[in-house]
Amino acid sequence: MSEQAEAPKTLLITLTGKDRPGVTSTIFRTLSHAGVEVLDLEQIVLRRRLVLGVLVTAPRDWKKLRDEVAAAAEELGMQVEIERGTGDNKARREGRCHVTVIGSPLKASAVSAITGRIADAGANIDRIVRMARYPVTAIEFHVSGIATDRLRTSLVEEATKLGVDVAVQPASLIRHSQRLIVMDVDSTLVQGEVIEMLAAHAGCEAEVAAVTEQAMRGELDFEESLRSRVALLKGVPEAAIDAVYESIQLNPGARTLVRTLRRLGYRFALVSGGFSQITDRIAADLGIHYSHANELEVKDGVLTGEIVGDVVDRAGKASALRRFAVDVGVPESAVIAIGDGANDLDMLNAAGLGIAYNAKPVVQAAADTAVNVPYLDAIMYLLGITREEIEAADAAAGIVTPAPPV
Numbered sequence: 308m309s310e311q312a313e314a315p316k317t318l319l320i321t322l323t324g325k326d327r328p329g330v331t332s333t334i335f336r337t338l339s340h341a342g343v344e345v346l347d348l349e350q351i352v353l354r355r356r357l358v359l360g361v362l363v364t365a366p367r368d369w370k371k372l373r374d375e376v377a378a379a380a381e382e383l384g385m386q387v388e389i390e391r392g393t394g395d396n397k398a399r400r401e402g403r404c405h406v407t408v409i410g411s412p413l414k415a416s417a418v419s420a421i422t423g424r425i426a427d428a429g430a431n432i433d434r435i436v437r438m439a440r441y442p443v444t445a446i447e448f449h450v451s452g453i454a455t456d457r458l459r460t461s462l463v464e465e466a467t468k469l470g471v472d473v474a475v476q477p478a479s480l481i482r483h484s485q486r487l488i489v490m491d492v493d494s495t496l497v498q499g500e501v502i503e504m505l506a507a508h509a510g511c512e513a514e515v516a517a518v519t520e521q522a523m524r525g526e527l528d529f530e531e532s533l534r535s536r537v538a539l540l541k542g543v544p545e546a547a548i549d550a551v552y553e554s555i556q557l558n559p560g561a562r563t564l565v566r567t568l569r570r571l572g573y574r575f576a577l578v579s580g581g582f583s584q585i586t587d588r589i590a591a592d593l594g595i596h597y598s599h600a601n602e603l604e605v606k607d608g609v610l611t612g613e614i615v616g617d618v619v620d621r622a623g624k625a626s627a628l629r630r631f632a633v634d635v636g637v638p639e640s641a642v643i644a645i646g647d648g649a650n651d652l653d654m655l656n657a658a659g660l661g662i663a664y665n666a667k668p669v670v671q672a673a674a675d676t677a678v679n680v681p682y683l684d685a686i687m688y689l690l691g692i693t694r695e696e697i698e699a700a701d702a703a704a705g706i707v708t709p710a711p712p713v
Contacts, residue, residue, distance in 0.1 A: 314394035316365040317346060320376060324385030326357035337379045338363060341372045346395050357385075365391060402430070403478040404455045406448040406462065407689050410471040411680050413444035417469045421448075424465050428453050439694035443680050447691070449478070459675070466677075474676035474689045476660065482691055485572045487635050489628045489654060491646035492579040492586050492600070494523075495664050496683070498556045501581045502536055505610075508547040511539045525649030525669045530618040533580060537603065541612030545605050548584045555585070560684030563708060565593050567687060567697050576631045578624045580650050597634075599627040625653035645686065646670065662686060 322334060331350065338345075338361070347362040366372055373389045380387035408421055425432060430453035438445035450458065459475035466473035476482070493500045506515035515536045522532040565575060576597035579586045583600040590598040602615040617623065624646075632642050644651070644658035647666040655661030655674050663674035664683070671677040678685055687697065701708040 316369070317392055317394060318343075318363050318365045318369060318372070319388075319390045319392060320359075320361045320363070321388045321390075322357070322359040322361075322380055322385050323387075324357060324380075324383065326352050326355050327383075330357060330383055330385065331359060333379055333383060334359065334361065334376065337375050338372070340375070341366045341368075343372070362395065401451070402453045402455070403449070403451045404453070404458060405474075405476050405478055405482070405691070406450050406458070407438065407445060407474045407476075408448070408466075408471055409443050409445045409473075409678065409680060409685055409688065411443040413446065413471065417471045418446070420465055420469055421462060421471075421473065424461050425450055425453075425458070428458060428461055430458060436693075438688040438692075439685070441694070442682060443685055445685065445688040445694075447688070463676070472676070472678050472680065472685075474662075474678075476675075476689070481641050481659065484641055485574070485635075485637060487574045487576065487632055487637050487642045488568060489576045489578050489631065489642060489644045489658065491624075491648065491651050491654075492577050492589065493581050494647045495645055495651075496558060496561055496577065496589065498558055501551060501555070501585050502533075502540075504551040504554065505540055505543060505547055506536070508543045508550070509540050515539060522650070523648035524667050525652075529580065529620045529650045533601070533618055533620075534614065537610075537614055538612040540603070540610045543610045545608050545610065547610075548582075548603070552585055552588055555589070558681070558683045559709075560682040562593065563684040563697065563701075564687060565595065566706075567684070567692070567700060568690075569594060570700060574631075574635045574637075576627070578619070578627045578631075578654060580619055580624070580648075597627075597631050599623075599631075621650045621653040624651060625657040628654050628657050643686075643690075660689075662689070 343363040343366055345363055349360045351358050369391060376389060377387055410417055430450050432448050433451055434449040436447045438447050455475055455477045462473045462475055490496050500519050503512055503516045503519060506512045518532050518536055521527045522529055575595040577586050577590050577595055579600040581600050583602045586598050586600040599619060601619050604611040604613040604615050628642060628644060629639065632639055639657060640659035642658040643660045644654045645662045645664050646655055647664050647670060649667065649669055652670060652673055661674045663670045663677040665679055666677060698708045
């Protein structure tokens, strides 16, 4: 006997109309009278319009059930379609991944282009879910039938043209596991560059900023450029470090990101080419578990223009990431690294998910994905966490989730 002949007869019921309490319960009360088995169920509500899809086994007298469901729908003022067929949904194809699209705004033309590329690749969109509606719009597509790397290459190229952010990640258990977040600090967690703020106290901010920009683009050796910039800080009073710390502004959404993911058991680390006198204090303020950065040498209350010990460079950042992953007890595939400059490249490549956050072009080209909206907490949408879930968790803790300025 063929597989199709063995498959049970089924009914697909699709109900649409204005949402109100009791719609779903009324339909299932009707179905319960026929003793059918529920095989699949999906329901969404868009601007108070409900779409309910139910797949059930077909009873012997399926026409009687069809008429009863139609009568119940009419009472509810809903439209209904009932289609008789065979079997359940086909199993999802291999090559399953999550595609997250973030736009501010997210235009129909961008969605058209992204979904067109998915179709052109021969992949299928199995489900679509909205992750956030403000201050950005974030939509997640569940896709099957294509290798993650192949789809990522195609969609990232399209996203660059469209001016939206697209992340493509394999669908796996890692997304639901405990993870380690490793972040750069300057221009990632905080706004601006700490070394430039210190240089303002030495009267050489413009000179230091020019070298920093070249280093972040990957045009200069990081260690050499850092030592030359730090040398210009010689004689700056130690008190300037306190003044700089007090003036630091976190990027919008930073506290929300850390607060929310800590609730889920995530661990955090700061790995910076900046200075421990600043990063250690930021880590303590935010409740971040690890911090690794360069140490400015101080003697007799002033900066000497030297660094204590080895410089934390590209290789040093990646090494710290691996060390922290071992300490937390997670594989590197469960590490998320976030950075913006060329000295973050090794760290981003070492992580299971490397995110270029408002990064230099060389970094965006090399990272797994790029986030270019000015809200650090938008990264949570890539992890399958919705804005509504974030706000609900904050509300339960008596916190009003800040609305980042648009």
